[in-house]
Amino acid sequence: MSSRREFIQLVPIAACGLIAGKSAFAQAKMVDEKGPQAVAVGYVADAAKVDKAKYPKFAAGQACANCQLFQGKAGDAAGGCGIFPGQQVTAKGWCSAYVKKA
Numbered sequence: 001m002s003s004r005r006e007f008i009q010l011v012p013i014a015a016c017g018l019i020a021g022k023s024a025f026a027q028a029k030m031v032d033e034k035g036p037q038a039v040a041v042g043y044v045a046d047a048a049k050v051d052k053a054k055y056p057k058f059a060a061g062q063a064c065a066n067c068q069l070f071q072g073k074a075g076d077a078a079g080g081c082g083i084f085p086g087q088q089v090t091a092k093g094w095c096s097a098y099v100k101k102a
Contacts, residue, residue, distance in 0.1 A: 030078065031087045038095070041083060047094035055096055065091035068099045 031038050033045055042055050050058045064070045064081065070089070072079015078088040083097050 029087050031081070031084045031089050031093075037084065041095040041097050043084075043089065043093060043095040045090045045093045047092055050094050057096070058094065058098075062094055062098050062100070063091065064089045064093040064095075064098075066101050067097075068101050069097060070101075 031043060031045075033039075033043060037043075042050070044050055047058075047063045052058055064079075065072070065074075065076075067081075069082040070079055070091070071081060072088075072091060076091055078090050081087070081089045083095065089095075
């Protein structure tokens with residue numbers, strides 16, 4: 001940096017970068033399958049491990065990736081979910097709140 005003026009101009013840009021970085025990091029937290037909310041809705045990170053006796057409404061092919069509540073993009077390995085604000089679920093996960101995308 002050659003001048004104080006350049007430094008002062010860069011400070012707000014750097015601050016925005018830090019804030020954006022913190023937001024992205026906060027969203028990266030994955031849902032804990034053993035957490036109380038996850039247990040209440042029967043969330044599993046891998047739909048192949050759903051207890052079919054306990055959740056008879058589960059059908060093969062159901063997964064977070066094709067649920068209306070999944071907020072990730074097509075092809076994402078994980079994404080947000082309306083059931084777990086501020087956390088992410090795996091695309092291949094499942095819970096009893098599953099609703100097929102239209």
